[in-house]
Amino acid sequence: MMLEVQDLRVAYGKIEALKGISFTVNEGEIVTLVGANGAGKTTTMRTISGLRNVVGGSVTFEGKDITNMPSHERVKLGICQSPEGRGIFPGMTVRENLDMGTYTRKDHKSSAKDADLARVLELFPRLQERITQLGGTLSGGEQQMLAIGRALMSRPRLLLLDEPSMGLAPKLIAQIFNIITEINKQGTTVLLVEQNASQALRRAHRGYVLETGHVVKTGLGTDLLNDPAVRAAYLGGH
């Protein structure tokens, strides 16, 4: 088991956003958390990254308790998040943004970093075209690609993707999901948070359905996809 979240409770002031959720991610998997607005998906991601303090419960990564570890140290362990929305550095160029991804890497040989840069640019050819442009001048979809690419530059063992499809055109969504599958095939474990449940469940090995801070259902991605209750609640019931 790569990541184990147990009875996690997180609160914003007096309001509990996560009321004791548990789930696991195994090495090599794509696991997705789906749910409506306010279900606690982004809070879960921010907590796994260490940006939010927990009220109770634990987060274990590869057997190590990281519940109270500072955010930046989790990156060194191999957890890297592509944040929700426009979590890029707007005043840095695309290249500088990608370079920030290698911030914690100890291998000073630039050849390894260059190889990773080439790989990211191969996954996202659009970033190659925009390489000297400032991050803030990119379109929403390009910024999303940049955020994912930047996270990949850290060579994560576990890649956390928070709403990678948010605000994107349908064609671009399919493309992003293809890339996520490709990244996973190349050996990176992925934890994916999505409102676009149908795409996410189709791509994921396993899924968890979140509802107002609780896990209400879990199962194989395809099973959840065909579950009538899930279909009715999240997939528009067709």
Place this chain on the structure above:
Amino acid sequence: MSLSESLRSVTSGTRSVSRLGEALAKQSRSVRWSFGAICILALYLLPWWPNVPVLGWIVETPGTSFPSVLTDQVVIFVLVALGLNVVVGLAGLLDLGYVGFYAVGAYTVAILSSQHANLPWLLCMPIAVLVSMLAGVILGTPTLRLRGDYLAIVTLGFGEIIRITANNLHWLGDSRGISNIATPPSIGPLKFGVLDAKPYYFLGFTTILIVIFLLRRLENSRVGRSWNAIREDEDAAELMGVDTFKFKLWAFAIGAAIGGLAGSLYAGKVQFINPNNFPLQLSILFLAAVVLGGAGNMWGAVVGGALVAWMPERFRGFADKRVFVFGVALVLVMVFRPQGLIPRKIRKERWLESWKPSTGTALGSKE
């Protein structure tokens, strides 16, 4: 020539300065070095600039001795702007109480060289820098968890606390202040007395050069890169593995140290300080200097600091309307150059030119 026209010419002037910088970057190393050396020499001779025929009147300060304006105002403001630029411009932390660190530096020198001991200035100065740095860490440790406006309010309070404490503690000379502060030691023909301000200017300008050299190294290091990321997006920086708290604290400490250094120079020059030398308004003017020059650009901070210090003296001829003229000038600069006189872009643009968008070997061109 109307005011806005003259302002346009000022702003186009800074644009040609940046163009000059680009042109210079293309020159060979020796050309760049000799250009730099000539500039530095010319600036060392700054106290004599008003004596230059035809053009001298532009810089002269009617009613006040020009060398004194340089030492008491310009040098101090440039140093302070350099320090505050680290905090505000590089790390993106809004500090409205920067005068507090400046005061800590000045008071440390005053206490150690006059009020409670008789240490020489040369020994007091490094102690003042360390004490200010410590003050930065003490203020920063609990407050740097705050962000944006909240941090600004807390720092605002800090500046006032320092001033009011000095005003009320007998140990700090209360409202009467501290006099007979030690001056820097005389070196050969450079006599640090009350008659000639020029030696102080040479000392101050040399200090500025050293600070610029050190800051440049810092800016281009991993530390500078971390500050850049924190300013752009603190959460994203943390997610990329930047220890944001540590680097924010470093920015605060380094900024405070430079502020304290400026304070120790000031105390050594004027030899008498009291709490009224460190009003809240000074914090605002320091910030104005950084923003006017171009937050995040060291050369901008230098220009902004020099202008904010020099302009009120230059406009002294307007008598009681001089502050108004100064204010209008500031507003106009911000209207026409919202990013400041020398925005932070310059370095980036040069960086872009060196990047050739192609695959393969070019990937390794940087780093």
